Amino acid sequence: MPPKLALLASAAPDAQEALALLARRYETVPVEEADIIIALGGDGFMLQTLHATQHLDTPVYGMNRGTVGFLMNGWQAEGLRERLDAAEMAVLNPLRMQATRSDGSVFEALAINEVSLLRQGAQAAKLRIIVDGKQRLDELVCDGAMVSTPAGSTAYNYSAHGPILPIGSDVLALTPVAAFRPRRWRGAILPKDSRVRFEVVDPERRPVMADADSRSVRNVVRVEIQSVRDIAHKLLFDPGHGLDERLIREQFV
Template sequence: MTPRIHFTASQAAPARAALAVLAHRYGNAELSRAQVVVALGGDGFMLQTLHATQGRDLPVYGMNRGTVGFLMNSYSADDLPERLDAAEETVINPLRMRATCADGTCHAALAINEVSLLREGPQAAKLRIHVDGRMRMEELVCDGALIATPAGSTAYNYSAHGPILPIGSEVLALTAIAPFRPRRWRGALLPKAAEVVVEVLNPERRPVMADADSRSVRHVTRVQIQSASDIRHRLLFDSGHGLEERLLREQFV
């Protein structure tokens, strides 16, 4: 029996074409009546879809019609109900970011992959790092730093030479981006429940922006990051190709 599927697609031509084919073959249920969401695009669109469907407790199954597809399954218009029925589910929690700006305003956002702090100008950023109320690094001079979830550890975190985290590891990666001092600092592994607070030192001369899954806040002075255990996202992957297997396989290429 075909479940009630809500199809959604990025604006890319291959994704829009796939949407037309799949909706014609399987129907396209309203989101309010759907039992599963099928997202057509790349990893960026998958993140958009997860944010857009937050709170509905619907599983999301992605099919790659974009340029990057680590969170996506291969595309095929055939046998979709059977693939959905056999799919493996992975539940992930996003990060909650609370950023305070130089003008005193506060901004909140959620990040499924990572929260990153990045220098805004030509001067290197100077950051002070606290973990669970205890100062762990008095001054990190760098282009930036990020806190990544296991699901996001193969994205920006991996490009910044951070570790790949097993999906069930219950840890977060704190990774420096082009560190100058301490020059050889490679970051830290933190408990998933840890509260990380990053202070920006000398923000007038060394402005810093905070970014949560591409939602940016400029001129921040203080950023608090913690796993949002009260929010969960359900991802579906083809049998034998789940997120845990993908993270493991990525370490041997």
């Protein structure tokens, strides 16, 4: 019996057109009843889909109807079931962000790509970095900093000159954004189970915001980040076009 499919699409016209076409060609079911979820859109929509369906043990196969499409397969209406039968799976663990605001309230969110801290105003941020309870950097003067998963290492992390991490590697990238002091500090590669804490130095004069996959919170004074092993996002890719191959390819362009 073929797997039951559910279709989800972004609001973009190309994605909606693809949704209508696939809905005519293939029998579908609601997301909660599906064996495989088909996501139509770009990388942003894929992240939304993974977050929205994380309570399900259902793999997601994306087809690019957006721009970059790093987390997506190529668009093709024909032969979908054959592609699904041959697809390879990648499993991603998200990061949990716990951000404490200046008023004492706490904001929690999960990030599949990265958790980032960014200055809110004209002045550079000053951040103290603690890893597993040990202070590693007394003061980082910068525009921001982030902790990235291997899946997210080719996104904002790579733009900030952070390292590309192989999928399946048990490490995280800690990368500064436009570091002013220490001038030559390029970041660190940490074990996946590391507990990273950023403390904002002088938050009133140098306010900082935090972001977890586009879920943002302002005026933070402390942000704690750790990988979550008990949540596993399953992505399906066409053979030879999985995340491992894409990560390698990105380093030769």
